[in-house]
Each structure stands twice: as C-alpha cells, then as structure tokens.
Amino acid sequence: MKSLSVLAATLFALAIWQGIVTLTGLPKFILPGPAVVAETWWQNRWLIAEHAWITAIEVIIGLACGTLLGVVTALQLANSRVARVLVQPMLVFTQALPVFALAPLLTLWLGYGLLSKVAMAVLIIYFPITSSFFDGLMRTPQGYLDLARTMQAGKRAVLWHIRIPAALPSLASGMRLAAVYAPIGAVIGEWVGSSQGLGYLMLLANGRAKTDLMFAAMLTLGVFSILLHMIVRRATARMAGEVR
Amino acid sequence: MTPAPDLTISGTATIDGAILFAPLTLTLDAGAWTCLLGGSGVGKTTVLRLIAGLETGAEFSGRITASDGQPVSDRVAYMAQDDLLLPWASVAQNVSLGARLRGEKVDLDRRDRLIERMRLQDHMTKKPPELSGGQRQRVALARTLMEDRPIVLLDEPFSALDARTRADMQDLAAEALKGRTVLLVTHDPGEAARLGQSIVVMTQHGLTPCDPPVAPAPRSVDDLQTLETQGALLRLLREGGV
Numbered sequence: 001m002k003s004l005s006v007l008a009a010t011l012f013a014l015a016i017w018q019g020i021v022t023l024t025g026l027p028k029f030i031l032p033g034p035a036v037v038a039e040t041w042w043q044n045r046w047l048i049a050e051h052a053w054i055t056a057i058e059v060i061i062g063l064a065c066g067t068l069l070g071v072v073t074a075l076q077l078a079n080s081r082v083a084r085v086l087v088q089p090m091l092v093f094t095q096a097l098p099v100f101a102l103a104p105l106l107t108l109w110l111g112y113g114l115l116s117k118v119a120m121a122v123l124i125i126y127f128p129i130t131s132s133f134f135d136g137l138m139r140t141p142q143g144y145l146d147l148a149r150t151m152q153a154g155k156r157a158v159l160w161h162i163r164i165p166a167a168l169p170s171l172a173s174g175m176r177l178a179a180v181y182a183p184i185g186a187v188i189g190e191w192v193g194s195s196q197g198l199g200y201l202m203l204l205a206n207g208r209a210k211t212d213l214m215f216a217a218m219l220t221l222g223v224f225s226i227l228l229h230m231i232v233r234r235a236t237a238r239m240a241g242e243v244r
Numbered sequence: 245m246t247p248a249p250d251l252t253i254s255g256t257a258t259i260d261g262a263i264l265f266a267p268l269t270l271t272l273d274a275g276a277w278t279c280l281l282g283g284s285g286v287g288k289t290t291v292l293r294l295i296a297g298l299e300t301g302a303e304f305s306g307r308i309t310a311s312d313g314q315p316v317s318d319r320v321a322y323m324a325q326d327d328l329l330l331p332w333a334s335v336a337q338n339v340s341l342g343a344r345l346r347g348e349k350v351d352l353d354r355r356d357r358l359i360e361r362m363r364l365q366d367h368m369t370k371k372p373p374e375l376s377g378g379q380r381q382r383v384a385l386a387r388t389l390m391e392d393r394p395i396v397l398l399d400e401p402f403s404a405l406d407a408r409t410r411a412d413m414q415d416l417a418a419e420a421l422k423g424r425t426v427l428l429v430t431h432d433p434g435e436a437a438r439l440g441q442s443i444v445v446m447t448q449h450g451l452t453p454c455d456p457p458v459a460p461a462p463r464s465v466d467d468l469q470t471l472e473t474q475g476a477l478l479r480l481l482r483e484g485g486v
Binding site: 141143144146147148149150151152153154157158161162165166168241 | 298299317318321322326330332342397
C-alpha cells in the first residue's frame, strides 16, 4: 500500500513536470522533460555513479564525525556547569553564522579535497545533534532523578543508567535531521571548490548548458538523501523507542 | 537492614517567605503504617520529600530524627504515584535498579523471589509499556522491597489505579511492608482508614491525629468501623479545608 502511494506520487510529479514542458514548449537546455533526463541519466550512469560515490563518502564520514562530536559535546555540556557557561553561547553564535559563507574559508584552509566537504557536513549537523541530545539530557523526568537519589546513586551511574537512555529518543530525532542536512553541507562544499562529487558535476553541467545532466545529477542527490534518511530512520528506530 | 526505627519530623516550611506548613511534629511509629491524609497543596508531599532528602522547593527549618540516632535519608525506599519504571528496561532490570545504580552486584535469587512474590514471573523480560497499571505498580513495589530499607515512603502510590486494582495493591503492600516504618501520603480517606495503624489528617490548621479502626490493617473494605472512620476522616478534611 505504501509503495503504491509512493509510485502514485512519483507518477503525479512526473506528469506535472512533463505537462509544464509540453505547455510552455521551453527548449531542452532551459527545461528538459523527464524522458530526456532519464535518457541522459542512463547514458551518463557511470559518470554520475562515480561522482555520487564521492559525495556519499563525504556525507557518511561527515555524519559519523558530526554525530560523535555532537554526542561528546552534549555530554560535556550536560555534565558541567562551567562548560555550559563557556561553550553554549559560542555554539548558539556559530549557528547564527551562515554556514554557506564559511565554505570558501574551509576550502582555503583544508584544500580542494575530501576534508573541506567533510568539515562542511560536520559543521552543518553538529548543532542539531548537540542541541537535541543536550536537551534530552537536561529533560530527564524529575521522578527518575528522585528515585535514583533515594537509591544513593552516583552522578555517573545516573548519567549512564537513566539520563542517557532517557535522552536517546531526542538524539534519534537529531540524527534524523542530520541525515537530511549532511548532503546539503557536502554539496555546498563541492560548489565552492572541488573537482569531484555531485555538486561539482551539477555546476559543471550547468556551466556547459547541459541542463539535462544537471537535472540527472540533482535527482540522484535527492534520491540519495531520501535513502540516507530512510536508513538513519530505521537505524535509530530502537533509540527512538519505536521498536522494542 | 537495620531494625525499623521511630521517626520524628518537627519544624516548619516556607516557600519564598510564605508559610507552607506551620510548626508541626509528626512521629512515625517504628514498624507501623502511618497514613498522612490531606488535600492538595497542604504540604503533605513536602513532608514526605523532606524525610526522603529530596528537593522540595521549600525552606525547611526543623529536625528529622530517627529513634536509633542514625541518619534517615539513606535508609528510605521511595514509591510514588507514577511508578517511575524505566520504559527501556525490562521488569527484572527495573526491580534491580538500585543495585545497578550503586554499582553493586545484583542478588539475583532475591530479585527473582520478589518478582515471583509479586506474581510477575511471567513478565520478567517484558518492558513496562507492555504491562497493565496494576502490574506496573507491582513491579514498583518489588523494586521498593528489593531495596530492603527499614523506612518506606509512599507518595499516593495507588491513586492512579482503578478501585479493584487499588484494593488489591493495598492488601499486597500492607502484607509485603509489614515490620517497616511506613509513611503513606494519601488524599483518599478510604485508603487511610484501611491501612493506617496511625492516621494523621493534615490541613492548613496543622495536624490532627485520628483514631484508627480497631481491626488489624489491612482492613476489609466493608468493615463497618473502617467505613465509619472513612466518613469521619472526610468530615475532618472538609472542615479543615479552605
């Protein structure tokens, strides 16, 4: 039933797309139709796969590093008042900066290769991971803490047996958000300076008026992002308490 | 476990300078159930939390002492209206929570015996969301017993249960906690009349001790004197109200 509705929605979107192309009669290099894009995709499948592979690696490494960093930061913040006073304002301020504007800097510092894209993905997901997990850690139901107190539990034991497990659903929602953001981060990094990846391919195709290839690369990125989100969603289902 | 001591709390509590309860003295008899009956907001939960050494938000000036002279707050077990079961942990893990939190080795035999005593042996590996309200409170009671403390503090633990389950739980708890110094905080006159070996009504005017029925607790739900006491308690509550 669910796959049927996905199919229906896809067909509907394709029909609208084709409808616009037919009605406006726009030339191929302005707006290619779905059939043209599909054909281009097939012809360039190895080229696209090669670039998609690069982007995928950047995103996955970025996701892993960003999650790890976010989890560690949240634990530190939850554990120490000093850390909260010193680090939290900085965290909020970095979030107020447009990450896009940092991309050229990162390329300058870290070069054209993988590192600057991973850094970009990490930067973009670090905050959602940190803040969601931190919120979860600070919102432990008071009753649990009272109970632990009457049981003479140490701070560390409470963190390990109660506060962290109670915060896992929050961390799961942060990770799901991160799965959507991370590809955006990597692609921004690729736009600013790179010689590989789907972002690079899009820019290249666009510059040469190969709009059909640009569309093919963009749709590939979209499908990849959705797949990644689904995988992370499933992987975090137990954490979120959806599966027991 | 040390033998159950007498317990006395005397003093006054204020919140931001406003009096929550005026100077009072409450004595819990060693090895007996004391029911502290009162409406919402009179500070009865505060009294219990003070004994438990928990945060109350109120300023307390007074003393909490045990007849054997030993400290109080590290010899209490606590059970609240919310069963406070960890939803991600199994029944067995919840029952042994205290030992796990203190980093002690869990006495598995004792744990299993208590689980069996609470008739939960078929639910050992289940998680709390799979259990009924009554079963969950039985797990909470098993966890309380597992702590094996001489002083047990019960903060309206049965008030969210339906009438029948509540009566069952009252019987079970009365039997299981025999010999400990128990403070039951409740707003239900019927519960106080069934379980109290000593009953104290708390209103804004202070504490009023009240004679419990002569029958041994837990009293039958249709015991005439128990029903009379229930009525008398309710009258006291209403007269002492705002």
